[in-house]
Amino acid sequence: MINPISKFAPFLVGEYPKSFMELVNNITHHEQMTDEDLKINLWKAYEFGVRKHDGQKRKSGASYFHSHCLEVAKILASWNMDHITIIGGMLHDTIEDTDTTLDEIEQEFGKDVASLVNGVSKLGGISFSSRKAKQAGNFMKMLISVAKDLRVIIIKFADRLHNMSTIKHLSRIKQHRIAIETRDVYVPLAHRLGMAQVKWKLDDLILKTLNPKAYKDIDVKLKSSNKERIKHINLITKSLQDELSNYNIKPLLYGRPKSRSSIYGKMVERGKPFEEIYDVLAVRLIVDKVEECYLALGVLHQIYKPIQDRFKDFIAMPKSNGYQSIHSTVIGPKGKMVEIQIRTKDMEQTAEIGIAAHWRYKSDNVHSESIDGHVKWLRDLLEILQSEENDPKEFMHLLKIDLFNDEIFVFTPKGDLIQLPVKSTPIDFAYHVHTEVGHTCLGAKINYKTVPLNTALKNGDTIEILSSDSQSPNYSWLKFAVTSKARSQIRRFLNKKEREESVKIGNEILNKGLRRLKILNQLDKIKSSYSRFGFGGEIQLIEAIGKGEISIRNILDKISPNNEDIKKDDPPRFLSFKKTENKNIKLEGISNIMANFGKCCNPIPGDNMVGFITRGRGMTVHRVDCKSLPLIDEESDRIVPVDWEVGKKDLFNVRMKVVGQDRKGLVKDMTETIAKLNVNMTSVDIKVKDTVATAILIIQVKNLKEFDRIVRNVSKVNSIDSVERAKH
Ligand code: MN
Numbered sequence: 001m002i003n004p005i006s007k008f009a010p011f012l013v014g015e016y017p018k019s020f021m022e023l024v025n026n027i028t029h030h031e032q033m034t035d036e037d038l039k040i041n042l043w044k045a046y047e048f049g050v051r052k053h054d055g056q057k058r059k060s061g062a063s064y065f066h067s068h069c070l071e072v073a074k075i076l077a078s079w080n081m082d083h084i085t086i087i088g089g090m091l092h093d094t095i096e097d098t099d100t101t102l103d104e105i106e107q108e109f110g111k112d113v114a115s116l117v118n119g120v121s122k123l124g125g126i127s128f129s130s131r132k133a134k135q136a137g138n139f140m141k142m143l144i145s146v147a148k149d150l151r152v153i154i155i156k157f158a159d160r161l162h163n164m165s166t167i168k169h170l171s172r173i174k175q176h177r178i179a180i181e182t183r184d185v186y187v188p189l190a191h192r193l194g195m196a197q198v199k200w201k202l203d204d205l206i207l208k209t210l211n212p213k214a215y216k217d218i219d220v221k222l223k224s225s226n227k228e229r230i231k232h233i234n235l236i237t238k239s240l241q242d243e244l245s246n247y248n249i250k251p252l253l254y255g256r257p258k259s260r261s262s263i264y265g266k267m268v269e270r271g272k273p274f275e276e277i278y279d280v281l282a283v284r285l286i287v288d289k290v291e292e293c294y295l296a297l298g299v300l301h302q303i304y305k306p307i308q309d310r311f312k313d314f315i316a317m318p319k320s321n322g323y324q325s326i327h328s329t330v331i332g333p334k335g336k337m338v339e340i341q342i343r344t345k346d347m348e349q350t351a352e353i354g355i356a357a358h359w360r361y362k363s364d365n366v367h368s369e370s371i372d373g374h375v376k377w378l379r380d381l382l383e384i385l386q387s388e389e390n391d392p393k394e395f396m397h398l399l400k401i402d403l404f405n406d407e408i409f410v411f412t413p414k415g416d417l418i419q420l421p422v423k424s425t426p427i428d429f430a431y432h433v434h435t436e437v438g439h440t441c442l443g444a445k446i447n448y449k450t451v452p453l454n455t456a457l458k459n460g461d462t463i464e465i466l467s468s469d470s471q472s473p474n475y476s477w478l479k480f481a482v483t484s485k486a487r488s489q490i491r492r493f494l495n496k497k498e499r500e501e502s503v504k505i506g507n508e509i510l511n512k513g514l515r516r517l518k519i520l521n522q523l524d525k526i527k528s529s530y531s532r533f534g535f536g537g538e539i540q541l542i543e544a545i546g547k548g549e550i551s552i553r554n555i556l557d558k559i560s561p562n563n564e565d566i567k568k569d570d571p572p573r574f575l576s577f578k579k580t581e582n583k584n585i586k587l588e589g590i591s592n593i594m595a596n597f598g599k600c601c602n603p604i605p606g607d608n609m610v611g612f613i614t615r616g617r618g619m620t621v622h623r624v625d626c627k628s629l630p631l632i633d634e635e636s637d638r639i640v641p642v643d644w645e646v647g648k649k650d651l652f653n654v655r656m657k658v659v660g661q662d663r664k665g666l667v668k669d670m671t672e673t674i675a676k677l678n679v680n681m682t683s684v685d686i687k688v689k690d691t692v693a694t695a696i697l698i699i700q701v702k703n704l705k706e707f708d709r710i711v712r713n714v715s716k717v718n719s720i721d722s723v724e725r726a727k728h
Contacts, residue, residue: 019066020046026077027086038083045087046070048108052098059169068162069093075158079353085151088116092155095121119152120159153189157198160186164205179209194322194354203261211264218260218267221274229257229281235333236283236304243299249292252345255283255338285342290315293342297326300340304330307337315343317409317419322350411462423482424457430465431486438489440467454480472497476610479624499543506546513552522559529559601626604652606704611642651700653682654707660720662693669717674699677710696726 016024016039023046024039033041049065056064073090081089087109094100095117106114164182167175183206190199208215233255244251257263257280266277274280285296293315300306310329318324325343332338343351410418410429420428426444430437443466444451450466457463473490481487510527514520530541533550544550601623603609608624621642622628658670667686674681674697683698701707711723 016043019070023070023074023077023086026074027083028077028080033083041083042087042090045090045109045113049090049094052094052100056097058166060166064093064097068166071162072155072158075161076155079154079158080349081151081154084110084112085116085155087113088120088151089155089158091117092120092159115149116151116155119149120155123152123156153193157186157190157195161198161201164202164209167205167209175209179206182206183210190354194319194350195352196323196354197352198354200259200261204259207261207264214264215260218263218274222257222260222263222280229255232333232336232338233281233283236338239303239333240285240296240300243303244296247295247299249287249296251292251296252286253283255281258282282339282341284348285340286345286348287342288344290344293326293344296342297328300328300330300342304332306330310339315347322354325351408457408459410457410460413462413464420457421482425455425480425482426451426453426457426463426465427477427481427490428483428486429457429463430467431481431483431489433465435485435489437465437467438486439473439493440469440471442466442468442471453477476624479608502543502546503539504546506542506544509545510542510552517552526555526559529555532558600628602652602654604654604701604704604707605644605650606707609642609644651680651702653698654701655726656697656699656707656711656714657722657724657726658693658695658697658714658720659722660693660717662688662691663719666693666717666719667695670695670697670714670720673713673717674710677713679706679710 020043024042027038049069053063053065053069058064058067060067069090069092072092073086076086076089091100091105091109091113094105095102102114102118105117160182163178167178170178182202187199187202187206190196190202204215237253237255241251241253263274263277263280266272267274270277285300287293287296307329310327312327315324315326324347325341327339327341329337329339408420408422408424410420410424412418412433418429418432420432426446427438427441429444430441441453444453444455445464445466446455446457446461448462448464473493475494477490478487481490510523511520514523514526527538527541530536530538533541533544533555535541535544541550545552545555603621603623609621610624612620612622660666667684671681671684680700681697682700684695685697686693686695688694699707699710701710707725711725714720714723
C-alpha cells in the first residue's frame with residue numbers, strides 16, 4: 001500500500017527532506033531527463049525505501065535506510081551512475097531485509113531496477129568460505145551475474161565500501177571475516193575493473209581493520225607532517241603552473257599523500273620505517289587534451305630532473321583494466337623525490353572509478369562496446385563460463401593468473417603490440433592472434449631465433465609463430481599455456497578429440513566382443529538400448545564403452561539376464577586393457593592400461609608425467625620434461641596425461657649424481673648418510689678424474705619428496721659440491 005500523503009507531500013509544498021536533497025546534489029551524470037523528472041523518480045524510490053525499512057536500525061542505532069541504503073545511493077551518484085542504478089542502490093536491501101517482493105519492485109520501478117536489486121540480493125547470498133573449490137564456484141556465480149549486468153557489481157562495490165567504512169560497529173570476529181573477504185574477493189576485482197579509488201579506499205579500511213596499530217602509526221605520522229607537505233606541494237604546483245601558463249595550459253594540479261595501505265606496503269616490502277619512504281607524495285596534473293599531457297611532461301622534466309627507470313607511459317600503453325596516465329618521478333624542490341601523474345580529465349575519471357566511468361546506459365544493449373573493449377579479460381572469462389566445461393579448480397587457476405599477474409607487451413612481426421600476462425609463452429601468443437593459429441602452432445621464433453614452445457615471453461620480444469596444418473594441440477601445452485583463452489581452447493579441442501577417440505575404441509570393443517561371443521546380430525539391439533543405461537544417444541553409450549565406464553558384461557546382464565550361454569563366458573577382455581606389473585599408473589579416464597616406464601627419465605611419484613602411446617607397445621610413461629618426448633613434432637598428439645596410483649609399499653629406482661672433491665672416506669660418508677635415512681641403495685658407481693669424484697647411485701624411494709630429502713642430506717656431506725637427479 002502506498003501512503004498518498006508521504007508520496008505527494010513534497011510536490012505540494014515543493015520541499016524535500018534534507019537527506020534526500022543530499023542525494024540529488026551528488027548527481028553529476030545528466031541523462032535525457034529534466035531535473036524535476038529525475039527528482040520525482042528518485043523520490044518515489046526514497047519514499048518506498050523509507051517505508052519498507054521503517055523501524056529497522058543499524059548496529060550504530062541509526063535508521064537503516066538513511067544510514068546505509070541512502071549512503072550507498074549517494075556513492076553511486078558520485079560515480080556518475082544513471083538513475084536506474086542509483087535507485088537500485090537505494091533499494092538494494094529491500095528483498096533481503098524487508099517483506100518486499102521482486103514483483104512489487106518490478107511493478108513500481110520497472111524491469112531494470114528489479115533485475116539489479118535481484119542481482120545484488122543474489123550476490124548477498126553467496127558467502128566466500130575458505131574451501132577452495134567452493135570459493136571458486138561462488139566466484140563463478142558472482143561473475144555470471146557480472147555478465148548479466150555490470151551495474152550489479154558496481155552497486156555491490158558501493159555497498160561493500162559503505163559497510164567497510166562503518167565496520168567498527170560490528171564484533172571483532174565479524175570485522176575480521178568481512179575484511180578478509182574484501183581483501184580476497186573485492187579488492188582484486190576492483191583492481192581488474194580499474195576502480196582505483198574504490199581499491200585504495202578498501203585497502204585502507206582493510207589495513208585499519210586487520211592491522212589497526214600499523215594504520216594508526218602511519219596515520220599519525222602523515223598528519224603530523226601534513227603542514228610541511230602542503231608547503232612542499234605548493235612549491236611544486238606553483239612552479240609548474242607558472243611554466244605551463246606560458247604554453248596556455250591551465251592544468252588542475254593537486255597533491256596528496258599516497259594511501260595508508262600503499263605506504264604500509266612499501267614499508268613492508270623495503271623493510272624500512274615510515275621516515276625512509278621517500279615517495280609518500282603524489283602530485284596529479286590534469287589537463288584537457290592528450291597532447292597537453294606530453295607537453296606538460298616536457299615542461300616538468302625541464303624544471304625537475306627525472307629519475308631514470310621511474311618513468312612510465314600508460315597513455316601509449318594502457319593497462320588492461322583501462323588505466324591511462326603518465327608517471328614520472330622527479331627530484332623536486334629541496335632535493336626531495338616526488339611522483340607526478342599526468343593525465344586528461346577523462347583519464348582521471350577512468351583511473352578513479354574505472355568501469356563505472358565507462359558506463360553509458362543503453363536500453364537495447366547493456367554491454368556497450370566501450371566496456372567490453374576495455375575489459376578484455378572479462379570477455380575471455382565469460383567465454384569460458386559459457387563453454388560446457390567449467391571445472392572450478394581450473395577456473396580458479398585462470399582467475400588467479402588473470403587477477404594477480406602483471407602484463408607484458410610483445411610485438412608481432414609486423415610490429416603490432418600485443419598485451420599478455422607475465423609468463424605467457426608462444427602458445428598464448430598464438431591463441432591471442434587467432435584460435436586457428438593456436439591450434440596449428442608448430443614452433444616459434446622469438447626475436448628471430450627458434451625457441452621451444454614453453455619459453456616465457458619477455459617485454460619487447462618479437463614473436464613469430466610457425467604453423468603447420470598437420471599440427472594440433474596436445475596435453476603438454478596445458479603445462480605452459482597461461483592465458484584463459486589458450487587454456488580453454490586447448491581443453492576444448494582435446495575434449496572433443498578424446499570423445500572421438502573413445503567412440504572409435506568403443507565401437508571396436510563392441511564389435512570384437514560381440515563377434516567373439518557370436519552374438520554380433522545383437523549389435524543394433526544393444527546400440528538402441530542406450531536409454532536403459534542412462535545415456536542420451538547411441539554415441540554416448542559407445543563413448544562410455546570406449547572410456548571403460550561400462551563393459552559389455554554390464555550391458556548383456558541388463559539386456560539378456562537369462563541368457564546362460566553368455567553368462568558362463570568369462571568377462572570379455574578385448575584389446576590389451578589389463579593391468580601389468582606397472583600398477584602404479586592411471587590414465588585419465590581409463591584405469592587399466594598397459595604401461596612401461598621410459599628408461600630415459602625414470603619417473604617417480606611426485607614427478608609430473610605424461611604417457612606416450614607407442615605403436616604396438618602400449619604406453620610408455622615419461623617425465624614431462626623428458627628430452628626424448630616428441631614435443632613439437634607431428635606425433636605429439638599421442639601424448640596423454642597420466643597419474644600415479646601408488647601403494648604405500650611401492651618403491652622406485654632413481655639415479656642420483658653426486659659430484660665432489662675426492663677424499664678419503666667420501667664414499668663411506670655418503671653411503672652412511674643414505675643408510676641413516678633408511679633408504680636402500682642398489683648400486684654405486686664412482687669415477688675420479690683429477691681430484692673430482694663423480695658418483696652415480698641408484699637408490700629406492702617412495703616419491704619425489706623423499707628423494708628431495710636425500711638430496712638435501714647428501715649435499716651436507718663434507719666436500720660434496722653438487723647432488724642431482726641423473727639424466728640417464
Ligand atoms: Mn547493503
